Amino acid sequence: MKDFRKNGLTLAEAARVFSGHRNARVLLPAAATAIAARALMGRFTRRDAVVAGAAVAMEPFVEWLVHVHVLHAKYRKGEETLIARSHRMHHQDPRDPGLVFIPEHVVLPAVAGIAVINAVLLRRPRAVMTGVATTWTLLAAYEWTHFLIHSSYVPKTALYRTLRRTHQLHHFRNENYWYGIITPVSDKVLNTYPGKDEVPPSKTVKNLGVTESV
Template structure:
């Protein structure tokens, strides 16, 4: 895989503006952004604002660190399994293993396009079929896409050479770097620093954790 000029810049250190230019070159931010704008426009046009339109975003944002942890552990770190002639191994898990092999490969940082398309379709189905009001379903989709865009940007930025300048981001940056370069069995949150990890017991003192031989090669010995 060859690096673009922008990717080489990312390796040498960069400004937020340069990081944003590279971020905008990849499909998943655009897919999430378009979904966000469509749901926002539809939500404004539909109206029908009720108290539940405030409760749903608060609940989603409050629960997101736990959701992020569960997805990371159960889906992204899924160990391939066989069921007769079938191998159970999702695109998300396969691409995430590649991401661990080379955490600095920019294209591998983003949610795979096909998997993201499925997620967006599922969100639309939930909005239409699960919620008692279409307007509330749109509030749900809008909130999830905002959170998803924040996730993509944060995860991407952590894997560039942009240097943390504020304590909150520095804690998030350090937490995820430990996951990739110290031990893949801990520090599963990405957009928050140790919130769900503390809850689920995966936020140990880094000094007390041995450096894993398989952080780059999940589920097996290094190649």
């Protein structure tokens, strides 16, 4: 991770750093395996398009809900989940590459949970595998995008420049807005996408309102 913040970091170098992390070694093969498995099952139908499209459409809002209600869960004295604490530490030091990733103890349960949810909701094997392949790919995309935003890589596209800028506002101006990582769609729909000067700087942007040592 020593190259994470180096000047002139290229996209290829960022990808090499990312691929060396345990989360990437779990998520990338999982997504690739699911895609290959679905391809081997064959017979793609309209149902597959609906399943994949629904997963893509829901992702920004699932991401928003997790960010708001799990990662930024209201702190109660003496009570804080490990994932919320990890995210609070990430706000304290956004440049620490070790804190950019989903906590390692969460990744495998998340991957398994996503598979179970798809199996319960979709039931039919091909539809289930389409859902699993799509959602695992989206989870890997989330992890990669968040990693890249916090790295020293300089944005080359308008979309990525927007994502990086709004995420920096979330970290350095006000933690109550700009929750989206892969896309700002959920923020725009749910009214958490103000202009920079429309909201005041937050005094709790670094500690998320937790002042005691925990």
